Amino acid sequence: MSSTPATNAAELPDVDPDALTRLERFGGRKLLREMIALFVEIAPARLSTALRAVAEGSMTTAENELHSLKSSSAQLGAMKLSRLSERGELLARAGMVTGITETLLESRTELARVQSWLAGEREARGA
Amino acid sequence: MTTLAVVEDNADNRLLLQALLGERYSLVEFDNGADALAGLARSLPDLVLLDISLPGMDGNEILARIRADERLRALPVIALTAHAMAGNREKYLSAGFNDYITKPIVDEMILIEAIERWLVRR
Numbered sequence: 001m002s003s004t005p006a007t008n009a010a011e012l013p014d015v016d017p018d019a020l021t022r023l024e025r026f027g028g029r030k031l032l033r034e035m036i037a038l039f040v041e042i043a044p045a046r047l048s049t050a051l052r053a054v055a056e057g058s059m060t061t062a063e064n065e066l067h068s069l070k071s072s073s074a075q076l077g078a079m080k081l082s083r084l085s086e087r088g089e090l091l092a093r094a095g096m097v098t099g100i101t102e103t104l105l106e107s108r109t110e111l112a113r114v115q116s117w118l119a120g121e122r123e124a125r126g127a
Numbered sequence: 128m129t130t131l132a133v134v135e136d137n138a139d140n141r142l143l144l145q146a147l148l149g150e151r152y153s154l155v156e157f158d159n160g161a162d163a164l165a166g167l168a169r170s171l172p173d174l175v176l177l178d179i180s181l182p183g184m185d186g187n188e189i190l191a192r193i194r195a196d197e198r199l200r201a202l203p204v205i206a207l208t209a210h211a212m213a214g215n216r217e218k219y220l221s222a223g224f225n226d227y228i229t230k231p232i233v234d235e236m237i238l239i240e241a242i243e244r245w246l247v248r249r
Binding site: 035070072075 | 136137139140142143146147180209230231233
């Protein structure tokens with residue numbers, strides 16, 4: 001990571017491996033393995049639920065799902081996905097259907113990248 | 128053993144709290160407000176860790192019900208939230224939470240110190 005404070009989203013890191021190191025410190029490789037497994041299981045469902053909720057006009061459901069995804073992503077170091085989730089959460093709260101759909105589609109692409117990154121980290125860390 | 132009630136709908140956060148706190152405290156977990164209030168009434172814990180953003184009854188409403196209940200009102204309640212905006216700490220403390228911890232959890236000692244601070248005051 002850069003030691004220079006970032007000033008905009010383009011300069012912020014997409015992922016933060018230190019978050020995974022922290023989880024290992026909290027609970028060893030077992031916790032890391034279980035946290036990654038839960039995320040891989042739950043995050044796609046949260047995103048799908050949010051997309052469906054937006055299509056059905058249920059913005060509160062979308063906001064809740066994205067709020068949870070924001071937190072879970074950040075805990076695992078998926079920082080870009082966390083930022084996208086936060087943007088989606090705020091758009092859902094504001095009822096901005098067009099903007100949120102675009103953000104959710106970008107989130108889906110980012111989630112696929114995160115899953116690939118986590119699989120690599122899990123293997124590299126023997127978790 | 129000191130008992131903490133954890134009210135949190137996200138399984139990953141419950142897993143993390145169990146890893147961080149499970150050796151120090153006995154944790155009783157609830158994933159929604161209705162079950163939490165029923166559980167607290169059945170068996171009083173020493174402290175409550177309460178997520179704010181819960182589906183249905185949210186953390187603020189659960190807190191209001193705890194403070195309105197004669198048996199529960201003295202319970203220390205620590206807010207757990209991913210709403211980490213400026214001014215939120217004051218907002219939650221003035222709403223009646225005893226303390227406020229932001230997610231993601233990056234320093235377990237901040238959480239443990241907050242818990243211990245309120246346990247010794249009981």
